[in-house]
Amino acid sequence: MPPQILPPAGAPRVLAAAQLSNSLGDGAYYVTSALYFSRVVGLSPTQIGLALTVAWAIGSVAGVPLGALADRRGPRGTAVLLALTTGASVASFLFIRSFVPFLVAACLYAVAQCGLAAARQALLAGLVTPAARTGVLAHLQSTLNAGLAVGAALGGLALQYDTQGAYLAVFALDSVSFLLCGLVLLRLPTVPRSVGRGKGEPRLAVLRDRPYAVITALNAVLLLRMPLLSLAVPLWVVERTHAPSWVVSALFVLNALAVTAFQVRMARGVDGPRSATRTVRHSGLIMLASCAVFAFSAAGLPVWVTVAVLVAGAVLQVVAEMQQSAGSWQLSFDLAPAHQVGQYQGFFGSGVPVARTLGPLLLTSLLVVWGVPGWLLLGGILLGASLAMGPAVRRAERARAAGEEGAEHLEQVSGRRRAGAR
Known part of the structure; x- marks a missing residue:
């Protein structure tokens, strides 16, 4: 490699x-x-x-x-x-x-x-x-x-x-x-097991972590870009543009090669919640631009111009994809308790099957049926989710800090009680 x-x-x-x-x-x-x-x-x-x-x-x-x-x-x-x-x-x-x-x-x-x-x-x-x-x-x-x-x-x-x-x-x-x-x-090497639940902590604590659930839901919305190249764009190219059908395969290959070559470079500098939130926000802006470019491909342009427009849309889409991936990875770990990474990652990762389940129906309805307005609405939805990530992350950070302070206070009280009993 x-x-x-x-x-x-x-x-x-x-x-x-x-x-x-x-x-x-x-x-x-x-x-x-x-x-x-x-x-x-x-x-x-x-x-x-x-x-x-x-x-x-x-x-x-x-x-x-x-x-x-x-x-x-x-x-x-x-x-x-x-x-x-x-x-x-x-x-x-x-x-x-x-x-x-x-x-x-x-x-x-x-x-x-x-x-x-x-x-x-x-x-x-x-x-x-x-x-x-x-x-x-x-x-x-x-x-x-x-x-x-x-x-x-x-x-x-x-x-x-x-x-x-x-x-x-x-x-x-x-x-x-x-x-x-x-x-x-x-x-x-073997990784040590979790130290176990804290006193009064539920077995599946992530299901009660509302701030983390909001971030997971917003990420699931952003993951609606997953069925784009595999389903929505192929149908769009065939039914709404004058581009040859082989363009579908070319766009898929372009996406795979771009992620293979540039994902590591795109993730550099994402090292904490602030940089991750900023990267996700940028991905939403670029995704809106991508949707607008894809919509423009149905303007009845000459074939070679239509192909160029589709390639431009795919380039913007893969840049947004790599930025969104890098930002979401960082957030999913930073906002999860160290002793419950598995269940938190399992919850955060549920956005992938949700996007796979709901994405095809939603995207075909928006893009193939509605056409250009559907592309613009999709771009607006993805931009809105990316902009909402910032306030959601700040709320999750406050909730986690408050939880850690509460746990520390309980531990101190418990220690004083044990000392008094002796």
Whole structure:
């Protein structure tokens, strides 16, 4: 890998190797799975969509208790177990031939994936200093995109052959990739378990942390940019512009290469809540500009001008994406108690399945049906969420400081009582 992509030696590099191993399989899986279940298994698009919606909805809820499990039992062992569970769920797809087993396997896959993401974040928090976490996450994101790009190319070969054997080979590859991911994670040192709950502290404290919940909700809104290039922009290009259809693939490749090459550089300087909030705010402004540019592509311009406008919109979009990612990573760690990183990361990460579940319907309604006004409304929504992040973060910081002062006061009172009893 280029120097800016290769993470520092030690735990960050091992985490990147684990990320690369399963992203290769996932890249192939993402581009082939829908066609396999439709053409080979014989499921209808409605059945596939319903199963995936239910699965990711359950996965978004399961992330918190599985993150709490990582806190209590240790993040390394939990991450390894969930990586193996994900591999097993993918392997079960090899034998599924009807809807109900597909629904069950899809739910297991989504639950294990959401839990694995939370456990990995808790593992990173235990092995990397707070000041270095965002930079390491930027390296991991670059690794993820590189792996997905290579995996998607492998999946393209399966699509070219378009046989049952080719599709099954992709599922086998993805299953083995998660097995390899688990084995790589075993190379990391053990992270101590959480010290446990404080007196009177609920088991899933994050569910009562309203300021953190507001930040998580705002981040989920910002994550609506995730289905843009995979769903909304392709439909927009085909139905609303004069651009050739190959532009869709070119924009996707542009996004993957940009994140791979520049995510680490974009994360530099994000080292605390203030810089993170500022970066998220900038991402909202750039995302509004991107939406306006994409809307302009439907102005009936010559084909080459339309293509140039779409590329400009995609460039702005990926810059906003990288800034939003860097800022949100920093906030998700800075505002979480050190002994509950797993459950807090599981809760914060629920924005991803929520965006995957609600994003397609919302974006197709806004952009494909409403057209230009829909793009401008989407840009306004994303800008509003990014601007609201600042006040939400300041409120969360005040609430956390008050909680720490209260805990310290109770500890002092308890100490005086023990001393008096003696």
